[in-house]
Amino acid sequence: MAKKSGGPNKSQAIRDYYGANPEAKPMEVAAELSKKGIVVTPAFVSTVKSTTMGKSAKKSARKSAKKSAPSVKKSSKGAKRGRPVGSTNKATAASNEVSLDSLLQVKKIVEEMGSVQDAKNALTALEKLMG
Template identity: 90%
Template sequence: MEVAAELGKKGIDVTPAFVSTVKSTTMGKSAKKSARKSAAKSPAAKKTGAKRGRPAGSTSKAASNEVSLDSLLQVKKIVEEMGSVQDAKNALTALEKLMG
């Protein structure tokens, strides 16, 4: 994954799976709904048949979910505080269930 590779160049070791997890958890449900609604209303979406908030020409869900470097650095700090990526994932899963 490009994000993991770019962070690796800056000395920040993250796996593509972690980047994916961060992306999926940093975009709230209301933001996802808003993105879907605005994409569905766009002329490009109607012409190309784009669905579910994906930009025209997008081939994967990951391509439409961008996370800033600042967000990833914040998550990296959290992971360090929690002890491991797995501990952070477990906490996010529990949080998701509580908020769900």
């Protein structure tokens, strides 16, 4: 089945309008084209404008945006945020120091005591005695 002719090329109409009116907003373009019988949405106008804009226009738009944006003051030393390299959390360091043999011995004690909670209670009592 042959494709039906779709009428005027909407994208070309948008490009032509922007050629004559480069400062026009998408709402204006959509309104003017709808008066001519070409129904387009402002979103479609924006899409066509952004895809047809050349690299030089994009670069100049970026440059003007950079000039108008307030500058962010950077520290002179470029200090990095966060914890220093090589420092570790105390809990992490403590858990890394336990050997496999120690864990196996603790496991045997827990099995003898009956549960982990009972072993914790015994350790708390021992800590008070030694404390």
